[in-house]
Amino acid sequence: MKSVAIVGAGIGGLSSAARLARMGYKVDVYEKNECAGGKASEKRSKTSAGTFRWDCGPSLVTMPHILRDLFSFCGEQLEEHLVLKPLDPACRYFWTDGTVIDEDETLWKHPDVLAYLEYAKGLYETSAPLYLEKAPRDWWKNLAQGLFSNIQHLPKFIPTQSLAGLNRSFLGDPYICQIFDRFATYNGSSPFKTLSTFSIIPYIESTFGAWYPQGGVARIPCEIEKLARKEGATFHFNTEITDLCNLNADITLCNGDIITAYRTWLPECSTGKDIAEYDLSSSGYVMLLAVKKKFERLLHHNIFFSDHYGREFDDLFNNRSLPSEPTIYIAVTSKSAPGGDAPEGCENWFVMVNSPAAIPFHTEDYDEVIFRRLEKFGIHLTQNDILDREIITPADFSKRHNAWQGSLYGWASHSVPTALFRPSMQHPYRQDLYFTGGTTHPGGGIPLALLSGKIASEIIREDFPV
């Protein structure tokens, strides 16, 4: 029996742990924190009104078929372990002029949007089997196989414009355009710098829907951990690995941030220098608020847009400062879990503003900037309405998850190399060292991290058959 040491119990590490154990490898997972989940973690707090629960990372899941595929690979039915509920509308978007748009059938059926989605469909149907679901080392082979049936879509991969440029060429309505620009932030990038190829993100959300697991997103890693244990994997929590090259196993698979791995634990490798040369994806300034009040206008997901969206990305990626007029994201999961995530008459707010990674900035008083901004949308929250609050900064993301300088997705997808050729899943000269997760191929977010775990397990099976 060959042994695999997996470093990190994030979504990618868990996905590969369950698959490799199922394939017949002896799997040990080493996680520095006290539980599995990585960025998809949760927090609870007891207050005078009762207990609140927050998702500290994702609060929306798409492409549920990828999760279903993992469970069926291990001989189980997803639905027997997790109940996924559709979020419809997936999100409510607010502007200071009073405009409100819901992300629902009406938006997806808008004539401009239909034309856009038709364009993006071709991109998705080409990139999913050729790129997203396959090992990058097989890229040329896959391309050759898919060339004939998908040849008409290949020009769409030649990046002649940014996502924002593509959005403007299809979408006449500036409000809808801003909604579609925002999809670039799903992988921590700027719509004005990222490739038009990322029009597949709204296509994916419109086609596969937005879902929320009953009990919270942290149920996902929890159930995958159980699945991996059932297949025989062993978990070692509170165990930080600082030497990736001398673990007692035939194969090492690192699920920690790949930039941190090269810069911190593999400093002798020249990849470490090259890997940190590109723009980092954004981080976040997060407030977890126990709110003693209900806001009927809010849904599970809410976006309060900046009036100057371009300036916001300038602040994030050029000036490297917290936006002076931020777009504010508020997730209130108690809307989907009445009685579950917040006590009666209360709401659990997860408030997030995109922030740059890597800079030491002052966050004092930034929550006041956010509250003052929310007032412009008629959302009045006073200190008296808040029973408990926790602030999470880029430094906290770095400390808790070993995320390089707090960036949430490794590289920002601001160029062809960083968007389409993510850091390799294999070490350049150590044949037994591999990488998986949102900072490597095919990218960040729960579904892609799950796919990354699947691809890593398939590469390992090919190189070290059992």
Ligand SMILES: Cc1cc2nc3c(=O)[nH]c(=O)nc-3n(C[C@H](O)[C@H](O)[C@H](O)COP(=O)(O)OP(=O)(O)OC[C@H]3O[C@@H](n4cnc5c(N)ncnc54)[C@H](O)[C@@H]3O)c2cc1C
């Ligand atoms: C605020 C926020 C909101 C998000 N929203 C969404 C969303 O709505 N939808 C969505 O799909 N995705 C979302 N994401 C992204 C998603 O959470 C991540 O892309 C995904 O969970 C990353 O999984 P991963 O496999 O890369 O592992 P990670 O989550 O990065 O976990 C890596 C694990 O490795 C451990 N580790 C690192 N180094 C070591 C070491 N040396 N020794 C031992 N253990 C180590 C870490 O402690 C961590 O547990 C969000 C993320 C954040 C932070």
